[in-house]
Amino acid sequence: MPADEAWSANSNEALQLSLVAPSNDGIKTLAKFYPKFTYPIFGNAEEIFGYKNLQINLRYNATDMRPTLSITYSKKFTAVGETEATDIEGILREYLPEVAFQKKNDFEAAVKNVRDDWSPPGELLVSFNAHSKNTTSTYEVWKGNLADPAVKQVIKRIQILAPIYIEGGSAIPVDEGEDDRWTVFFLYQKKTSTADPTKTDYVFAGYSTVYRFFYFKAPISPPATPSVEDLDLENPKFDLSELPCRTRISQFIILPPFQGKGLGTKFYSLIFEEYINHPQTVEITVEDPNEAFDDMRDLADLAYLRKMPEFRALHLNTSIVIPKTGPAPNDIIDKDAYEACRRKAKIAPRQFARVLEMDLMSRLPDSVRPDIDAEGEEDEEEAEGGQAASTSNGVSDATKREPTPEEAHEYKLWKLLLKKRLFLHNKDALGQLEKKERPQKLNEAVANVEFDYSRLLLKLEELKKRAEAEAANGLSDKAKGKRKAVDEGDVEEMGSATKKARVEDAEE
Numbered sequence: 042m043p044a045d046e047a048w049s050a051n052s053n054e055a056l057q058l059s060l061v062a063p064s065n066d067g068i069k070t071l072a073k074f075y076p077k078f079t080y081p082i083f084g085n086a087e088e089i090f091g092y093k094n095l096q097i098n099l100r101y102n103a104t105d106m107r108p109t110l111s112i113t114y115s116k117k118f119t120a121v122g123e124t125e126a127t128d129i130e131g132i133l134r135e136y137l138p139e140v141a142f143q144k145k146n147d148f149e150a151a152v153k154n155v156r157d158d159w160s161p162p163g164e165l166l167v168s169f170n171a172h173s174k175n176t177t178s179t180y181e182v183w184k185g186n187l188a189d190p191a192v193k194q195v196i197k198r199i200q201i202l203a204p205i206y207i208e209g210g211s212a213i214p215v216d217e218g219e220d221d222r223w224t225v226f227f228l229y230q231k232k233t234s235t236a237d238p239t240k241t242d243y244v245f246a247g248y249s250t251v252y253r254f255f256y257f258k259a260p261i262s263p264p265a266t267p268s269v270e271d272l273d274l275e276n277p278k279f280d281l282s283e284l285p286c287r288t289r290i291s292q293f294i295i296l297p298p299f300q301g302k303g304l305g306t307k308f309y310s311l312i313f314e315e316y317i318n319h320p321q322t323v324e325i326t327v328e329d330p331n332e333a334f335d336d337m338r339d340l341a342d343l344a345y346l347r348k349m350p351e352f353r354a355l356h357l358n359t360s361i362v363i364p365k366t367g368p369a370p371n372d373i374i375d376k377d378a379y380e381a382c383r384r385k386a387k388i389a390p391r392q393f394a395r396v397l398e399m400d401l402m403s404r405l406p407d408s409v410r411p412d413i414d415a416e417g418e419e420d421e422e423e424a425e426g427g428q429a430a431s432t433s434n435g436v437s438d439a440t441k442r443e444p445t446p447e448e449a450h451e452y453k454l455w456k457l458l459l460k461k462r463l464f465l466h467n468k469d470a471l472g473q474l475e476k477k478e479r480p481q482k483l484n485e486a487v488a489n490v491e492f493d494y495s496r497l498l499l500k501l502e503e504l505k506k507r508a509e510a511e512a513a514n515g516l517s518d519k520a521k522g523k524r525k526a527v528d529e530g531d532v533e534e535m536g537s538a539t540k541k542a543r544v545e546d547a548e549e
């Protein structure tokens with residue numbers, strides 16, 4: 042082993058996070074977990090030099106997320122010239138608040154002394170039950186504003202979670218004059234205290250930050266020279282938060298011990314619902330969603346939209362004759378009905394188009410509908426160059442019956458709708474290709490999207506079945522009355538998967 046390797050530790054393994062709570066005999070650990078990546082903190086190699094048996098423990102009080110840092114090792118490298126051990130504490134000071142560096146005893150005293158009536162910051166938005174592995178747990182979503190000192194304190198304590206769990210994630214700006222434009226949602230598990238069964242314990246499970254942009258709509262014909270009155274607010278005490286806005290989900294994290302239980306989906310749906318009911322919000326968008334988030338959101342949005350009669354009424358206009366040459370028709374879907382539904386759903390244009398395409402694809406006749414089997418495998422014969430029915434998309438079943446001309450026409454229309462959007466979305470990239478290469482690239486993109494939609498629709502079916510099985514086992518959600526989508530959504534709420542084919546760039 043090279044000498045410097047013996048002194049190097051993998052920072053993803055050396056840094057351990059945990060949630061702790063008071064117990065009858067001191068402090069107990071509720072859960073331990075590791076970062077997804079640490080390169081934003083310790084550098085691209087994700088290595089820490091200069092220690093043997095290094096352990097960096099970042100313990101959080103599970104209620105108020107007060108952190109404490111402890112760094113232990115059996116040996117530290119003695120500096121030789123400019124080569125010295127990494128200054129771990131110095132590096133982490135950039136990401137953690139001062140309180141994390143206080144003495145262990147102070148932390149433990151603080152954990153034990155949290156008020157009996159402590160509750161998460163902000164106001165309670167909703168409480169719901171979630172089922173996993175035959176157990177039912179209660180969760181609460183709390184909503185607050187970053188300008189509230191209690192909300193701000195928790196945010197400052199957990200800012201390190203963004204760079205270690207979100208690719209390219211960073212802390213949100215705090216105390217920079219914009220605090221009131223940030224809304225924070227906290228997800229907490231609520232359970233009976235083991236130390237004292239008459240009390241309730243809260244355990245932090247995740248959070249999301251949401252930013253409010255002013256929604257600027259250029260006037261149709263602005264005055265050539267604005268008068269002074271045009272520039273003055275009529276009422277200087279006018280509340281800016283009353284202006285129309287675009288609401289953007291910025292950070293969204295479910296802590297690892299709580300992942301894969303459907304909580305992300307539920308939390309997202311609750312936040313979404315909150316802004317559907319927020320009159321000032323014109324559109325709900327997401328900042329740089331990753332693939333896992335995209336999947337979760339696609340399926341949650343689809344479940345939500347399928348409950349809207351206006352969405353269900355949107356359909357392919359099969360009476361259209363597809364021209365042999367020239368641009369694709371503009372009215373494959375009724376444009377006015379489409380836009381009215383999109384605006385009502387407050388979903389950004391590209392996301393709405395994708396979810397609608399997915400739904401329309403699920404409505405195609407069996408003979409032409411692209412699909413994959415439960416293992417996500419494309420048909421073998423097809424993969425080897427065989428032709429299945431008339432779909433030729435790489436995901437269809439070779440055993441499908443021959444489509445009727447009407448069915449083939451419907452599928453062609455659906456593909457045209459998709460192609461048109463992909464063409465506009467990828468116009469610049471396509472423009473850089475030779476003209477003759479463009480149709481092939483576009484067809485490849487269509488096949489990839491078909492595969493992706495098939496995968497998501499299959500996942501939706503699996504989640505429905507799982508929820509139905511749970512309901513049949515008598516574990517259906519009992520948290521009635523708070524929010525319809527949560528109660529009904531158990532059947533339709535769903536989760537994420539690793540994307541196999543993402544052909545389009547993120548737009549938001």
Ligand SMILES: CC(=O)SCCNC(=O)CCNC(=O)[C@H](O)C(C)(C)COP(=O)(O)OP(=O)(O)OC[C@H]1O[C@@H](n2cnc3c(N)ncnc32)[C@H](O)[C@@H]1OP(=O)(O)O
Binds near residue numbers: 290291327329333536
């Ligand atoms: C805007 C942004 O911040 S983008 C960045 C998003 N955040 C991150 O990537 C941070 C790290 N990751 C996370 O925080 C989480 O993993 C998230 C937010 C991506 C997803 O949250 P989760 O709570 O794990 O989502 P959820 O449980 O709803 O779905 C995940 C999986 O659980 C499965 N699942 C869904 N419901 C249930 C259920 N009731 N029981 C068991 N499993 C379920 C889903 O099928 C999915 O499985 P898959 O991975 O095989 O597709």
